[in-house]
Amino acid sequence: MYNSKAWETVMGLEVHVELATKTKIFCSCTTAFGGEPNTHCCPICTGMPGVLPSLNKAVVEYATRAGLALNCEITRYNKFDRKNYFYPDLPKAYQISQLYLPICRNGGIEIEAEDGGKKVIGIHEIHMEEDAGKLVHDPSTGSTLVDYNRCGVPLIEIVSEPDFRSANEVIRYLEKLKAILQFIGVSDCKMQEGSLRADVNLSVRPVGSESFGTRTEMKNMNSFKAIIRAINYESKRQIEVLEHGGEVKQETRRWDDSMGVSFAMRSKEDAQDYKYFPEPDLIPIEISEETIEQTRQSLPELPEEKRQRYVNELGLSEYDASQLTTSIALVDLFESNLSAGCPAKELANWIMGEVMHLLSDSGREPEDMAFDYRYLGSLIGMVQRNEITRNTAKKVFKAVFEEGCDPVKYVEEHNLKTVTDTSAVKAVIEEVIAANQKSVDEYRSGKEKALQYLIGQSMRALRGKADPQTVTAILKELLG
Amino acid sequence: MVITDELVTYLEALGRIRLPEETRAKAQSNLQEILQYIDTLSELDTEGIEPMSHALPLTNVMREDVVTPSAPAEEVLANAPAQKDSYFLVPRSFD
Numbered sequence: 001m002y003n004s005k006a007w008e009t010v011m012g013l014e015v016h017v018e019l020a021t022k023t024k025i026f027c028s029c030t031t032a033f034g035g036e037p038n039t040h041c042c043p044i045c046t047g048m049p050g051v052l053p054s055l056n057k058a059v060v061e062y063a064t065r066a067g068l069a070l071n072c073e074i075t076r077y078n079k080f081d082r083k084n085y086f087y088p089d090l091p092k093a094y095q096i097s098q099l100y101l102p103i104c105r106n107g108g109i110e111i112e113a114e115d116g117g118k119k120v121i122g123i124h125e126i127h128m129e130e131d132a133g134k135l136v137h138d139p140s141t142g143s144t145l146v147d148y149n150r151c152g153v154p155l156i157e158i159v160s161e162p163d164f165r166s167a168n169e170v171i172r173y174l175e176k177l178k179a180i181l182q183f184i185g186v187s188d189c190k191m192q193e194g195s196l197r198a199d200v201n202l203s204v205r206p207v208g209s210e211s212f213g214t215r216t217e218m219k220n221m222n223s224f225k226a227i228i229r230a231i232n233y234e235s236k237r238q239i240e241v242l243e244h245g246g247e248v249k250q251e252t253r254r255w256d257d258s259m260g261v262s263f264a265m266r267s268k269e270d271a272q273d274y275k276y277f278p279e280p281d282l283i284p285i286e287i288s289e290e291t292i293e294q295t296r297q298s299l300p301e302l303p304e305e306k307r308q309r310y311v312n313e314l315g316l317s318e319y320d321a322s323q324l325t326t327s328i329a330l331v332d333l334f335e336s337n338l339s340a341g342c343p344a345k346e347l348a349n350w351i352m353g354e355v356m357h358l359l360s361d362s363g364r365e366p367e368d369m370a371f372d373y374r375y376l377g378s379l380i381g382m383v384q385r386n387e388i389t390r391n392t393a394k395k396v397f398k399a400v401f402e403e404g405c406d407p408v409k410y411v412e413e414h415n416l417k418t419v420t421d422t423s424a425v426k427a428v429i430e431e432v433i434a435a436n437q438k439s440v441d442e443y444r445s446g447k448e449k450a451l452q453y454l455i456g457q458s459m460r461a462l463r464g465k466a467d468p469q470t471v472t473a474i475l476k477e478l479l480g
Numbered sequence: 481m482v483i484t485d486e487l488v489t490y491l492e493a494l495g496r497i498r499l500p501e502e503t504r505a506k507a508q509s510n511l512q513e514i515l516q517y518i519d520t521l522s523e524l525d526t527e528g529i530e531p532m533s534h535a536l537p538l539t540n541v542m543r544e545d546v547v548t549p550s551a552p553a554e555e556v557l558a559n560a561p562a563q564k565d566s567y568f569l570v571p572r573s574f575d
Contacts, residue, residue: 021545028547037553088570144572146567146568278534
């Protein structure tokens with residue numbers, strides 16, 4: 001019955017991004033993540049009667065930067081609007097947002113399409129708004145705990161056009177969006193801290209159909225993996241409903257990643273009347289042509305430009321260049337060592353190899369790397385000067401990555417320098433030969449494998465501190 | 481626009497209030513009168529006039545992005561009907 005080939009999935013994204021300003025959007029409380037509950041709060045962000053919002057200049061600047069980097073038109077005359085709803089995460093019982101005149105419109109970014117070609121995902125609008133507080137379920141009382149530290153943290157909501165046709169396209173767009181926003185410094189985009197949150201609007205329609213099906217909105221996906229799973233689940237669910245002659249209900253669904261299912265939240269048909277009206281407590285914002293132009297000029301090199309430069313000027317492969325430019329942390333790691341004189345290809349190999357490997361093993365994001373980036377360059381330098389072997393360098397880098405050790409000191413303290421004194425190497429190998437007469441005989445009778453074993457034993461006896469090629473040469477010489 | 485009994489019920493739901501039975505009819509006619517009063521405006525010719533949302537002739541009043549100390553948590557929680565471990569405690573409110 002279920003035949004996914006007969007159906008097309010259509011998606012649009014609403015991405016909420018917390019801006020990296022120091023203070024909240026309407027008061028001077030810190031935006032720092034975490035903190036003891038309700039310690040980053042004041043009468044304004046907790047909605048005490050009679051308080052008035054005071055707009056943070058940096059929010060407008062950051063939103064403008066984001067809009068320009070995402071190829072949007074910037075709205076010259078901006079206003080805020082009031083979105084009313086009752087929920088305990090919102091102490092004022094309304095959210096200050098932008099409905100009628102969002103700060104950016106008609107943008108888009110290019111991604112790789114399913115068929116390998118390029119595809120533009122349209123950005124309908126970006127608006128500025130305030131984040132809500134955090135609700136925590138308290139199992140012991142059955143009640144809800146509320147922390148308003150996040151309440152009033154500035155957000156931009158980036159609303160895409162319904163241009164996505166697969167989960168892969170969604171992920172490529174999010175990766176690109178994340179990289180751009182990090183590069184221009186408007187957000188750290190840490191999904192696990194909630195500073196980038198994507199809601200997916202999804203509907204299905206028969207292949208070839210022009211009109212859209214009824215859509216649902218999915219929330220609460222905290223990782224790219226969760227987004228892919230939620231999309232696949234929801235698309236299958238809708239197709240099954242339709243194939244059984246049912247109708248898709250327009251509703252908001254909450255994804256539960258541990259169970260791998262989504263649940264209907266509130267129904268969109270009733271009670272979703274936000275009674276929007278112009279925010280009377282804030283006056284309009286005018287953004288001049290001059291400001292827009294200055295902001296445009298101040299934008300740094302964006303991921304796509306960087307990727308091209310890495311390929312054309314530094315000779316990196318397309319794949320390495322596009323992977324490096326997915327994260328500002330990887331770019332910083334790469335460029336800080338590059339400018340210190342480290343060769344580009346060698347650096348790229350290390351980042352694509354060891355760094356990526358350790359990141360994926362530890363389940364960490366590049367942004368979480370805590371070591372001094374210059375340490376990678378000094379490690380590569382030691383390899384190039386033949387002070388340590390490549391294998392030793394990998395082990396040392398693990399200590400750099402995990403504990404932030406200075407590799408030069410680490411190598412000294414652990415006595416890991418390559419033994420360059422050939423007579424010392426020779427002495428160790430002679431001992432190995434004496435202790436492994438059986439393998440020596442096998443080698444001499446023509447078994448090449450026995451040599452590998454002897455090399456291994458010698459490297460072990462030398463604790464990896466000799467160059468394998470030197471060891472091989474000495475072994476062969478001694479074995480005649 | 482006619483304020484029907486259903487509309488009054490809808491407004492109650494949106495405002496999370498329940499009007500006492502004896503005042504419902506009065507509320508309904510009051511709302512109708514308010515709408516009629518506002519409707520006077522439609523007699524005016526507003527062709528080409530931008531809707532005004534603010535009375536002040538000002539734009540761009542903004543603050544620098546500089547942190548000032550927040551209020552102590554005890555103060556923030558002082559009016560909370562219930563609290564626990566420095567959180568506000570409210571009736572169960574998960575969807």
